[in-house]
Amino acid sequence: xxxxxxxxxENWRLYVGYAFFSGIAVVADLVVLYVLTEFAGIWYFYSAAxxxxxxxxxxxxxxxxxxxxxxxxxxxxxxxIFVGIALISITLNQALLYLFVEFFGIWYMLANFFALMxxxxxxxxxxxxxxxxxx
Numbered sequence: 398x399x400x401x402x403x404x405x406x407e408n409w410r411l412y413v414g415y416a417f418f419s420g421i422a423v424v425a426d427l428v429v430l431y432v433l434t435e436f437a438g439i440w441y442f443y444s445a446a447x448x449x450x451x452x453x454x455x456x457x458x459x460x461x462x463x464x465x466x467x468x469x470x471x472x473x474x475x476x477x478i479f480v481g482i483a484l485i486s487i488t489l490n491q492a493l494l495y496l497f498v499e500f501f502g503i504w505y506m507l508a509n510f511f512a513l514m515x516x517x518x519x520x521x522x523x524x525x526x527x528x529x530x531x532x
Contacts, residue, residue, distance in 0.1 A: 408525070411464060411465065411521075411525060412521060414460075414463070414464035414465075415460060415464055415521045415524070415525075416517070416521075417464075418456060418459035418460050418463065418464050419456055419460075419517055419520075419521075421455060421456075421459060422452040422453075422455040422456035422459070423452065423510070423513050425448075425451055425452050425455045426448045426449055426451065426452035426509070426513065427448070427506065427509065427510065428448075429444070429447065429448035429451045429452075430444050430445050430448040430505075430506070430509060431506065433447060433448065434505070441498070441505040442491070442494070442495065445490075445491065445494055445505075445509055446487065446491065448509075449483075449487045449490060449491075450487075453479070453480065453483040457475075457476060457479045460524065460529065461475065461529065465524075465525075465529035467529045475528055475529065478527055478528045479524065479528045482520060482523040482524060482527065482528065483520070485519075485523075486516045486519065486520050489512075489515070489516050489519070490509075490512045490513060490515075490516050491512075493508075493511070493512035493515055493516070494508050494509050494512045497511060497512065
């Protein structure tokens with residue numbers, strides 16, 4: 398129990414920052430999804446994939462610079478790890494999105510929001526421990 402409390406205390410600021418900046422990335426994701434689906438006429442499933450890729454870039458930049466305050470010049474290596482984790486995340490996201498829309502009949506915008514929230518904890522853990530590993 399003490400270990401769990403210590404981990405929460407040590408990571409609280411990072412998790413709140415990650416949630417905040419991920420929230421900004423989610424807004425970017427949802428805007429791109431809506432615009433591509435409603436105005437460009439792209440199928441929601443493809444729109445969501447494109448929107449998620451936009452949110453990866455937004456999330457990487459904001460988390461590197463402002464949350465983890467990572468000033469290393471290993472940008473390409475970090476971005477590669479970030480993208481690898483994001484590819485796993487997008488696979489999970491797309492599977493959940495499809496499941497929510499096609500099997501549960503949830504509106505694609507709400508379904509995508511639920512899917513993004515479900516994947517957020519996995520992503521935080523991986524980015525903290527691999528992409529922006531704090532020494």
